[in-house]
Amino acid sequence: MGELSLVLFTVISQLAVGAFVTLWMLEALGKKISIETGKMLTISILGITAIGLVISLTHLGHPFKAYMALTNVGNSWLSREVIMFSLFFAAILIYFLQWKDGMQNTRKLIGLVGAIIGTVGVIFSGMIYVLPAMPAWNNFSPVIFFLITALLLGPVYVSSVLVWRKEMQLPNIAVLALVAIIISILASLLHLSTISSGSIAQSMTATNMLASSVFWLRIVIGWVIPLAIFAHYAYHKQQMNASILVTAFVMLLAGEFMARELFYSTVVALQIGL
Amino acid sequence: MAKKLGFLVNSDRCVGCHSCEMACKNYHQYDAEIRWRKVYAVNEVAHSSVPVRQYLSLACNHCEDPACMKACPVRAYEKREDGIVIHHHDRCIGCKMCIMACPYNVPEFNPKYKKVEKCHMCYERIDKGEKPACVAGCPMDAIDVIDLNSTSEFGLDKEYVGFPDSTITNSTTRFIKPSGLLQVRRDK
Numbered sequence: 001m002g003e004l005s006l007v008l009f010t011v012i013s014q015l016a017v018g019a020f021v022t023l024w025m026l027e028a029l030g031k032k033i034s035i036e037t038g039k040m041l042t043i044s045i046l047g048i049t050a051i052g053l054v055i056s057l058t059h060l061g062h063p064f065k066a067y068m069a070l071t072n073v074g075n076s077w078l079s080r081e082v083i084m085f086s087l088f089f090a091a092i093l094i095y096f097l098q099w100k101d102g103m104q105n106t107r108k109l110i111g112l113v114g115a116i117i118g119t120v121g122v123i124f125s126g127m128i129y130v131l132p133a134m135p136a137w138n139n140f141s142p143v144i145f146f147l148i149t150a151l152l153l154g155p156v157y158v159s160s161v162l163v164w165r166k167e168m169q170l171p172n173i174a175v176l177a178l179v180a181i182i183i184s185i186l187a188s189l190l191h192l193s194t195i196s197s198g199s200i201a202q203s204m205t206a207t208n209m210l211a212s213s214v215f216w217l218r219i220v221i222g223w224v225i226p227l228a229i230f231a232h233y234a235y236h237k238q239q240m241n242a243s244i245l246v247t248a249f250v251m252l253l254a255g256e257f258m259a260r261e262l263f264y265s266t267v268v269a270l271q272i273g274l
Numbered sequence: 275m276a277k278k279l280g281f282l283v284n285s286d287r288c289v290g291c292h293s294c295e296m297a298c299k300n301y302h303q304y305d306a307e308i309r310w311r312k313v314y315a316v317n318e319v320a321h322s323s324v325p326v327r328q329y330l331s332l333a334c335n336h337c338e339d340p341a342c343m344k345a346c347p348v349r350a351y352e353k354r355e356d357g358i359v360i361h362h363h364d365r366c367i368g369c370k371m372c373i374m375a376c377p378y379n380v381p382e383f384n385p386k387y388k389k390v391e392k393c394h395m396c397y398e399r400i401d402k403g404e405k406p407a408c409v410a411g412c413p414m415d416a417i418d419v420i421d422l423n424s425t426s427e428f429g430l431d432k433e434y435v436g437f438p439d440s441t442i443t444n445s446t447t448r449f450i451k452p453s454g455l456l457q458v459r460r461d462k
Contacts, residue, residue: 061368061388068367069347078347078371132442133341133377270377272314272332273436 007260009056010125011153013085014146015253016048017118018154020092024111026158026170027104035099037165041158042096049089077127084121091117122146133270135198136205141191145263148187149256152180156252160245174233174240177248181227188259201268208266214258222255277356278338278422279395280446282430283331286453287416290315290329297411298333301396308382310334310393311408320435321451328452330434331417333393333408334359334380338444342392345375350390357422357446358395366390377438378445395419422446 023041027033033041057063072079091114098107126143156177159170170176192209195202209215226248233240240248290313298311311333318325336359343351343359350365351372361372361381366389372381373390381390396406400419404410409417430448432440440447 059369061366061370061383065348065367068365069369072347072349075344076347076371078345078369082347128345128371129374131341131345131375133375133438269374269379270438270442271379272312272330272438273316 003059003264004261005055005059006264007257009052009059010146011149011253011256011260012048012055013052013125014122014149014256015153015157016045016052016092017088017122018150018152019045019048019157020088020095020111020118020154021115021150022155022158022170024095024108024115027111028108031168033162033167034165035101037162037167039096039099040165041161042092042099044161046089046092046096049085049092053085053089077124077130081121081124081128084117084124088114088118088121119147119150122150134267135201135270136195136267139191139194141187142263144187145191145259148180148184149260152177152184152252153249153256155180156245156249159240160242160249163240163245164242169239172234173245174230177252178227178230178234181223181230181252185223201270204268205266208268209262212262212266214262218255218258218262221251222258226251226255275423277424278446279357279400279419280336280422280448281333281395282418282420282448282450283434284416284418284450285316285328285330285434286450287414288313288329288331289414289416290327291413294331294408294412294417297407298393300411301407304391305384305386308384308391310382310391314436316434316436326452330436330449331408331412332378332437332447334395335378335440335443335445335447336395338446341375341377341443342372342381345371347371354397356400358397358400359392360394360397361390361392363387363389363391377442420448422448 057066060066069079069082073083091110095107095110095114098110123143126146129137129142130139132138155170155173159173162168162170192206196206197203229244229248292313295309295311295313299309302310304310311331314330314332316328316330318327336357340351340353340359343353347369348365348367350362352360352362354360368383368388368390370383370390373383381392384391399406406419409419427448429450431451432445432448434449434451
């Protein structure tokens with residue numbers, strides 16, 4: 001098992017950002033969401049972010065000194081990530097307070113700011129791992145994978161809640177999710193084939209990945225089954241009910257947890273003698 | 275001109291006795307599972323088709339552009355004017371970012387203190403005009419500290435087989451490679 005707290009923190013913080021951006025975008029596109037549902041969604045995103053932040057502390061040897069991680073913003077991507085996710089948490093809180101009648105314009109503005117902060121936060125999370133010491137990560141792949149996680153999980157999460165609350169169907173959720181899964185598959189295959197033919201540390205990472213049973217489980221649970229579900233509904237242009245959406249979401253989430261676990265546990269660092 | 279201190283590792287003289295590791299542990303009295311200096315056995319046919327037994331004694335490379343210092347979110351690392359990279363134990367929060375970022379596997383996590391540790395070139399001894407414990411403890415005179423700003427690098431190498439690309443962080447460690455074929459193994 002790789003770094004469990006980092007696996008949990010990165011995936012659920014990216015879920016929160018994806019969900020927040022989706023919620024803001026729905027309103028920005030003129031979709032009507034009731035105050036009650038909006039509040040519920042926002043508070044759930046706030047809760048997910050809070051849980052993520054608490055979990056991230058468990059990765060530290062000295063969690064109560066975590067505030068010190070704000071002191072090297074000039075150089076450290078980790079410091080920058082901490083700042084962005086703290087700001088993102090504050091933005092969701094302020095956004096939550098705007099769910100009142102007549103506050104739609106302010107809400108859209110704060111939502112825009114929060115969406116930008118969150119997306120930049122995810123990019124900064126990815127940049128932490130762009131390290132020459134980790135050849136398989138020393139490219140755009142961590143940033144791309146982290147953004148894809150947000151894209152995969154956020155819209156399906158919001159859509160599940162909206163359908164469950166009998167609010168509305170997210171327009172073309174099946175097509176959107178289908179495209180996100182295909183992007184995820186293509187990005188992973190491209191990365192895997194690139195590192196397979198790369199340096200020793202890179203090709204060892206690819207070998208570790210392919211040799212892991214979790215990788216093949218992830219393909220089935222995180223890609224193939226959700227792909228089949230969304231493809232069915234997209235092809236038949238049917239509305240997805242809450243239970244199907246929740247099932248697909250849980251599978252995507254499990255797939256992303258597995259993929260992230262592989263991300264940390266399969267990487268081979270540069271080392272003396274390699 | 276300010277000094278630029280770095281370790282000189284003479285693999286032609288090193289016999290792999292691990293005295294440097296022991297001298298370091300003995301001087302600093304750190305925990306059993308931690309090693310600030312490590313001796314690696316190098317592939318015997320790395321430099322020639324005739325096998326040559328060789329060792330590489332490595333500690334922190336006190337890089338000109340330290341990846342640990344850049345990655346550390348709490349400014350626990352400091353690069354002194356003479357080039358020595360110091361890790362401030364009191365500031366460390368144990369996030370292990372430096373462990374991930376260092377291409378040479380130098381910082382080590384100490385589970386007892388839940389903090390990272392690494393070689394600081396015995397800077398307190400250097401400040402007194404003494405050599406670091408590993409240098410003083412080597413019976414073969416195979417390690418030294420040199421000032422790269424006042425020493426000719428003729429005959430010295432920045433790279434060594436099995437040593438990650440020194441240009442990633444501009445490592446200040448310099449190597450003297452074994453003069454091949456002097457030590458021919460009789461079992462071959």
